[in-house]
Amino acid sequence: MDAKEGLLLRLRDILKIYIMGGQEVRALDGVDLDVNVGEFVSIMGPSGSGKSTMMNMIGCLDVPTSGSYQIDGAEVSDLDDDELASIRNRKIGFVFQGFNLIARTSALENVELPLLYGRQKDRRAAATAALVRVGLGDRLDHTSSELSGGQQQRVAIARAIVSKPRLILADEPTGNISTLQSEEIMQIFQELNDDGVTIVMVTHELDIAKHGKRCVDMRDGKIVDDQPVADRLLAKEMIEELKKPRPTSKQVVAVGA
Amino acid sequence: MGILEYFRLAIRALKSNKMRTALTMLGISIGVAVTILVVAIGEGATKSVADQVNGMGTNLLTVHQGPREMRLTAAARTAPTQSQNTLTLDDADMVMKLYPDTIAAVAPQVRGSIQIRLFGANATSSVLGTTPSYLAVNNQSVRKGRFFTSMENESNLKVCVLGSTAAENLTGNANADLTGQNISVNRDDYLVVGMLTTKGTGQGGQDPDDVVIIPVSTAMQRVLGVTGISDFSISCVSPELMTLAQQEVTSLLRQRHHLQPPFPQNDDFRVANQTDLLARSESVTKTMTTLLTAVAVISLIVGGIGIMNVMLMSVKERTREIGIRKAIGARSRDILMQFLTEASIISILGGLQGVLLGVVGALLLASFGGWNAIVSPTALVIALVVSASVGIFFGIHPAQKAASMHPIDALRYE
Ligand SMILES: Nc1ncnc2c1ncn2[C@@H]1O[C@H](COP(=O)(O)OP(=O)(O)O)[C@@H](O)[C@H]1O
Ligand SMILES: [Mg+2]
Numbered sequence: 201m202d203a204k205e206g207l208l209l210r211l212r213d214i215l216k217i218y219i220m221g222g223q224e225v226r227a228l229d230g231v232d233l234d235v236n237v238g239e240f241v242s243i244m245g246p247s248g249s250g251k252s253t254m255m256n257m258i259g260c261l262d263v264p265t266s267g268s269y270q271i272d273g274a275e276v277s278d279l280d281d282d283e284l285a286s287i288r289n290r291k292i293g294f295v296f297q298g299f300n301l302i303a304r305t306s307a308l309e310n311v312e313l314p315l316l317y318g319r320q321k322d323r324r325a326a327a328t329a330a331l332v333r334v335g336l337g338d339r340l341d342h343t344s345s346e347l348s349g350g351q352q353q354r355v356a357i358a359r360a361i362v363s364k365p366r367l368i369l370a371d372e373p374t375g376n377i378s379t380l381q382s383e384e385i386m387q388i389f390q391e392l393n394d395d396g397v398t399i400v401m402v403t404h405e406l407d408i409a410k411h412g413k414r415c416v417d418m419r420d421g422k423i424v425d426d427q428p429v430a431d432r433l434l435a436k437e438m439i440e441e442l443k444k445p446r447p448t449s450k451q452v453v454a455v456g457a
Numbered sequence: 458m459g460i461l462e463y464f465r466l467a468i469r470a471l472k473s474n475k476m477r478t479a480l481t482m483l484g485i486s487i488g489v490a491v492t493i494l495v496v497a498i499g500e501g502a503t504k505s506v507a508d509q510v511n512g513m514g515t516n517l518l519t520v521h522q523g524p525r526e527m528r529l530t531a532a533a534r535t536a537p538t539q540s541q542n543t544l545t546l547d548d549a550d551m552v553m554k555l556y557p558d559t560i561a562a563v564a565p566q567v568r569g570s571i572q573i574r575l576f577g578a579n580a581t582s583s584v585l586g587t588t589p590s591y592l593a594v595n596n597q598s599v600r601k602g603r604f605f606t607s608m609e610n611e612s613n614l615k616v617c618v619l620g621s622t623a624a625e626n627l628t629g630n631a632n633a634d635l636t637g638q639n640i641s642v643n644r645d646d647y648l649v650v651g652m653l654t655t656k657g658t659g660q661g662g663q664d665p666d667d668v669v670i671i672p673v674s675t676a677m678q679r680v681l682g683v684t685g686i687s688d689f690s691i692s693c694v695s696p697e698l699m700t701l702a703q704q705e706v707t708s709l710l711r712q713r714h715h716l717q718p719p720f721p722q723n724d725d726f727r728v729a730n731q732t733d734l735l736a737r738s739e740s741v742t743k744t745m746t747t748l749l750t751a752v753a754v755i756s757l758i759v760g761g762i763g764i765m766n767v768m769l770m771s772v773k774e775r776t777r778e779i780g781i782r783k784a785i786g787a788r789s790r791d792i793l794m795q796f797l798t799e800a801s802i803i804s805i806l807g808g809l810q811g812v813l814l815g816v817v818g819a820l821l822l823a824s825f826g827g828w829n830a831i832v833s834p835t836a837l838v839i840a841l842v843v844s845a846s847v848g849i850f851f852g853i854h855p856a857q858k859a860a861s862m863h864p865i866d867a868l869r870y871e
Contacts, residue, residue, distance in 0.1 A: 261784055261864045282788050289786020296868065300781050304473040316462055317786040359785065 207273075208367060208398050209235040209258060214267035216253050216421075227253040228264065229421035235400060237366065240393045242409035242429070243402045245418030251402040252297060254418070255371045258400060259294050260284045271367075289318045293360030295370040297402075300356060301344040307331060307355045308340040314363045330358040334388055350381025357388055361397075368392060370401040374408050380442050386411040387435035411435060460798075463791075467798040470771075477767060482807035484763035485847065488756040489811025489840045490818060495749035496836040497819040501829030502745065506738040508657075516561070516693040517594065518703060519734075520544065520710070523725040543725050546673065548713060549689040552706055559702040562692040564594040565673050569681040573627065573669060574641040580626035584642065584669050586676020586686075594692040602636035602651030609650075610672040613679070617642065618651040622667035631655070631666075642669060643680055703728050757843065760807065761851035768800050768855035779859050780867030793860035800852025801845055808844025812837050 216228035227250045235241055243251050256262040257269060260276055269276045271287065279287070288294070293314075301310050311327040320326070331340055334354040344352050353373060360368055368389070374382035390411060393399050403409050410433045417425035471478045522544060549565035567586040572579065585591075588610050592598065605616045617640070625631040627640065639646040647669075656665040677683050693702045707728055710716075716723050772779070779792055816837075819830040 256865050259784070261868070282790075285783070285786050285788040288784060294784050296781075296784070300777070300784075300868070302778050302781060305469065309469070313782065313787075314785045317782070317788070317791060363786075 206236045208237045210270040212268040214264045217265045226421045231423055237398055238396055240399045240412040242412035242415045244409050249418040250421040251418055252371055255369050255402055259292055259369045260287050289314055291365050291367055293365040293368045295356045295360050295373045297371040301352055304343055306341045306343055310355055311359045311362050318363055327362055330362040334358045349377045368397055368399045372402055383435045383438045390435050463794045463798040466795050467802050470799055481763055481767045481803050484760035485804045485807030485844055486811035486814055488760035489808045489844050490814035491756045492753040493815025493836055493840050494818050495753045497830040497832045499746040500831040502742045505829045516696055517731050518691040519729045521688045521727045523727055544686050546686055556705050559694055559698045560691055561694050562590045562594050563689055564588055564591040565686045565689040567676050567686040571643050575627040578627045582623045582667050582669055584676055584680055586671055586673040588673055594690045598654045599651040600654040601634045604651055605672055613675045615647045616650045617647040618653055618670040619649055620653045620666040620668040621655040622664050623669055699730055757847055761847040764800055764803055764848055765851040768852055772855050772859040776867045776870040779862050780864050783864035789860040793856045796856035796859045797852050801848040804844045804848025808841045812840055
């Protein structure tokens with residue numbers, strides 16, 4: 201094992217090839233990436249550049265066609281299905297592209313699921329705490345159809361953090377939701393990151409990417425740029441900004457009268 | 458994950474689609490209900506046969522007419538009477554006289570259809586002409602009054618003993634006591650001397666209580682106008698002597714009827730013993746049970762296929778859910794168990810419902826349909842076990858399909 205102190209993810213020459221109608225699609229074309237414990241990495245790139253494919257690989261949901269991927273020093277291709285399931289369950293919290301809650305099931309039950317599959321006790325208390333953490337303490341029994349887009353995404357985040365994983369993977373967590381809700385989600389991520397949780401997040405919005413500490417750019421299955429974020433945005437400040445009552449013309453009139 | 462958790466997950470999924478769950482359950486419950494009914498009817502029929510045979514008296518041999526063409530040729534050979542009844546009263550008497558060591562009693566029987574009347578009431582019934590030996594030989598008894606005597610029999614008197622159905626047809630009351638009254642049999646008055654004890658179950662759908670028993674020669678001469686008898690029953694001295702008695706009777710009748718070999722092809726009569734009768738009834742019951750069992754098995758299979766269908770549909774519909782579950786750490790085994798538990802719950806609940814339906818159905822058949830249906834606890838347990846197995850058997854394929862899904866493909870599924 202060449203796992204350095206603090207090295208969480210190690211990708212080397214990762215290749216992922218899909219065959220589509222006899223045509224070879226190189227979704228990942230020789231990706232090298234190291235992520236240390238405590239990092240907050242934003243991955244950007246146009247649609248089809250391989251971001252989701254890489255996230256699935258990192259999340260142990262998919263295996264590369266070739267190349268080496270190590271998580272916590274363990275070579276993922278050496279693990280069997282049950283071991284992969286266990287890593288997904290304990291080490292990784294996944295927030296998917298789109299809202300991936302189980303339908304007709306309450307927020308609480310959705311959040312309890314990872315604990316259930318992890319055979320843990322006191323699931324209710326832990327799930328409640330996770331939901332409170334994302335600000336949904338008063339929505340425990342709501343099903344996904346009774347929640348707004350931002351709320352559903354926060355339930356998904358609660359589910360991702362409930363088993364206290366060291367790594368959170370989020371694929372377009374702010375797609376299709378309002379700016380304020382996006383900032384609230386970024387705030388949760390930044391707080392988690394401050395607590396030491398490593399975060400890898402895919403986004404195609406620069407404003408969202410700038411909440412991370414490091415930004416990786418992808419094109420056609422390759423990493424083309426990898427830099428620290430210079431002017432990092434803090435969600436807490438952004439939210440204060442957004443909530444600041446802006447005087448409308450009506451109010452001006454009222455004051456004047 | 459423990460079985461309890463799989464159970465909770467399954468219950469939640471089933472609850473979230475109540476209509477579909479109910480319909481699938483119905484498929485299984487019909488199958489189970491049919492099975493229980495079939496077993497109940499089968500056991501009822503077997504018991505009826507056993508009761509019947511027990512009710513026929515022990516050590517019983519019955520001599521019947523042989524095939525029709527045999528009787529005609531034999532009749533042409535013996536006498537010019539053209540009678541189709543080759544068995545005669547003398548045959549019966551000779552059997553009794555010649556073999557006192559093996560044969561205890563003989564009851565000749567001549568049967569026919571008659572009109573009976575009492576005041577305004579009219580009914581069709583069957584007449585049975587016999588001798589006082591009939592009671593002992595056929596294990597019958599008289600509930601009121603008495604059977605006619607040998608004297609009355611030999612004097613060709615117009616006396617009769619009534620079965621309960623015949624009495625009911627005349628008076629509207631099966632327990633009516635008509636002793637001492639005259640009833641009209643084919644426009645001729647007969648004195649009722651006794652009432653028969655109700656027998657209840659009969660052979661081949663005939664009611665054994667719809668009968669008017671009169672002296673045998675009265676029946677032959679006055680009522681039916683025949684020279685031969687229909688059949689006669691023989692009571693042997695002991696069960697061990699039945700084979701010997703059967704041989705003796707057979708050779709005597711061959712001799713008396715001037716029959717030529719080959720035997721038994723040329724016999725114009727048939728000697729049946731209880732075991733034959735029992736075997737014959739049992740084979741009929743068995744055929745019926747086999748047929749009904751086939752129906753039950755088919756309906757269970759149809760129910761099972763229903764479960765498989767619904768589960769396959771459910772797996773397809775919930776592909777994304779399966780993807781999510783796998784992504785957050787469910788092992789293939791967890792998914793397999795979840796769907797298998799769902800299928801089992803459907804089938805077990807369906808089975809319980811079917812047991813209920815089946816038992817109610819059997820009770821209804823017994824009380825209104827006049828069937829003898831017996832629901833045994835074993836049948837209920839078997840039905841439940843079978844329905845659970847059906848659920849597991851037909852649920853395994855959909856569950857495996859769900860478990861083997863690739864998480865990414867499942868998540869990408871639209
Ligand atoms: N399961 C798949 N089968 C075939 N092609 C796929 C599959 N998944 C992804 N691709 C292809 O791989 C490329 C990268 O896809 P993806 O990783 O989803 O991109 P992004 O998330 O950056 O939009 C695309 O060209 C896509 O069509
Ligand atoms: Mg994507």
